[in-house]
Amino acid sequence: MALASGISIDMSPEPILAAIDDYGGSIFDLDHALLVGPELFAASRRALARRMRSVGLKPADRVIVAVGNGPLFLAAWAAVLAEGGSPLLVHVETPPAELKRIARRFLARFVVADALSESDFESVGARAKMLSLDLWSRLVWADFDEPADPRALARLDLPGVPLHPTSGTTGEPKVAVRPAATAVAEVNHYVASIGIDRDDKLLALAPMSHAYAHGWCVVAPMVTGASLVTMRRFNAKLVFRACKECGITILPAVASMLDTLVFGAGDRLHDPQRRVITGGAPLTARTAANFEKASGARARPLYGTTEAGAIAVVRHDDSAKPGGCVGRPFDGVEVQIRRADDIDSESDMREFGPGVGLVHVRSKSVMAGYLNNETIDASPLPDGWFNTGDLGWIDADGALHLRGRRAEVINVSGMKVLPSEVEEVIGRMPGVIEVKVYAGRTRQGLHYVKAAVVAEEGIDVGLIKSHCQEHLVYFKRPGRIILMDALPRSSRGKILREQLP
Known part of the structure; x- marks a missing residue:
């Protein structure tokens, strides 16, 4: 198919369909003790x-x-x-x-x-x-x-x-x-840099609809023949059982899950040979240290995006420590740091540090483009390079370090929430005049959704929560709703984020 950029890409589903037809592994449903x-x-x-x-x-x-x-x-x-x-x-x-x-x-x-x-x-x-x-x-x-x-x-x-x-x-x-070609290419990155084959057994903890878990726990087993153990929702007791009884060799998780697992684990997680991968959200040094102490296994951060697939990972022999470092790019993945147009003042440089810029990536696992009008829009991929929107820098050993994101996307335990989508839902509620959705932060440093709402008399927080319950999946619902007389704005009418409660 010819894209809007003039580039041609293979859209055939055959690589995935062939892998599915040849699949020789098993799928064990922990919730129902069902072996398929x-x-x-x-x-x-x-x-x-x-x-x-x-x-x-x-x-x-x-x-x-x-x-x-x-x-x-x-x-x-x-x-x-x-x-x-x-x-x-x-x-x-x-x-x-x-x-x-x-x-x-x-x-x-x-x-x-x-x-x-x-x-x-x-x-x-x-x-x-x-x-x-x-x-x-x-x-x-x-x-x-x-x-x-x-x-x-x-x-x-x-x-x-x-x-x-x-x-x-x-x-x-x-x-x-x-x-299919991009999905298979992503799995090939895993195989070359981490190692995965038909003798492996993966445990699906994160939602398999999420790009990170979809790559690891749907496409990877089909392509490599590895077996899969699943649980419908993350449950620490089921994880302990799977690790103890099912021979789990690869554990793709989200960092917040590791924090939960270290409590009461005893020796049920202990396996120094198990490959533990974390993605979707940053892995802090504290979480990594606590998990390694409880399990004997080192949790290795992985960095990727829906658009680009797998980008970088900490290998088993890397000396890189968590806390922003996500390791070297996968084999076959190119990464460049390019100066962001809006990081040019001395105050910006002090905030972000020297050498920090926007992370760009190019590989065979990068998407074909965004669905747009009557074609696929590949304009965000000039010469095959995708701008992730993340800020980062590369150290002398070639490891990538992340410093946050320029967009307003809220990361709720690895699930990405668009403020504009939540604002649209709340804004459609009768009696709501205007709304601003933004990220809140717990004492533990975790993000949640906040909403500042200006509404007519008679609209209360309970009504707004009920509306969100009906129209939004749980992780998109505001954890805190603040009713205000007016949203703080600059002389130009821009909402002043720093003045929101």
């Missing part, structure tokens, strides 16, 4: 694909996949791809009203979900029916066959191409187009 071997996985995903076809799925249809961790996630994802659909991955706990908004914005007609009922979808105007094949593959199929939101992207046929929602570098909702 290769024969059962193959039979179930093929039956599910036929069922999806019978309810209207056609090649190039976009399907929102809102399924929790487990064999069913992989079966649903694989079935959509096999029928030539484009899976658009969202969190399993996304409420029906938000699913409808996503469907309108990105022209996705169908939703497949396992945490919602037919009546849940019917309440927001969708037609829904149960797809039930056996005890472990029960899904609801919803059809939003209605006029699209005027702001939505124009329809573009991308049969068998996965789509990943992202904030981009501007904080605006986008969809990154990551065809």
Whole structure:
């Protein structure tokens, strides 16, 4: 396919479909003590694909996949791809009203979900029916066959191409187009720099809809033949059990999970040979030290983005310490630090430090571009280089150190929240005059969502919370809502972030 930039890229789903067909590993669902071997996985995903076809799925249809961790996630994802659909991955706990908004914005007609009922979808105007094949593959199929939101992207046929929602570098909702070739290239980075093969067993802790966990716990097992152990939601007791009984060799986690695991672990985590990878959010030196003391294993930070895939990781023999260092770039990944246009004053240099600039990356795992109008917009990839929007610097050993992000994206335990999206939802509530959403910080240094709201008389915090409960997935909901008479503004009308409570 020719992109808006004139560059051609392979959009074929065959590399992933071939890997899925050849998969010889097993998937063990900890929550239900269910072992799905290769024969059962193959039979179930093929039956599910036929069922999806019978309810209207056609090649190039976009399907929102809102399924929790487990064999069913992989079966649903694989079935959509096999029928030539484009899976658009969202969190399993996304409420029906938000699913409808996503469907309108990105022209996705169908939703497949396992945490919602037919009546849940019917309440927001969708037609829904149960797809039930056996005890472990029960899904609801919803059809939003209605006029699209005027702001939505124009329809573009991308049969068998996965789509990943992202904030981009501007904080605006986008969809990154990551065809099979880029996903396989990311796994090849893992294989070359960390090592993973069919003898490995991975534990899926983070949501498999999230780009980080999707690469590690969905695509990587399919490509390498490694086996997978899943839990629907992070649960420390289940992690201890899996590590003790299931022979986990690779543990891709988020830093905040490690903080939880060190309490009461005893010897249940102990395995100095286990490869523990953290991504999605920074790994502090304190967390790393506590986890290594409890487990005997060194947690290694990994850096990546939805658009670029894997970028850098701390290897087992690196001397780099956590606290901003994310290691050397993966084999086959190029990284450059380029001066940001707005980091030019002496005060900026004192704040960010010498040598700090915007992290740019180029590799075979970088996306094809953003979905835009009638083509794929590759303009953010001049000469194949992607500007991550993150600030960083490279030390004498070639290791990358991160210093934060220029955009307003809020990182809630590794899940990225767009303030503009939350503002849009609250702003649609009758009686709300204006709203500003921004990051709050706990005493432990963790981010959460805050909202300053100007509203008419009669609108209280409880009403706003109830509205958010209905329209936003849990991690996007404000942890604190402040009612104000007016938002602080400069003489030019710009909201003064530093004066918000």
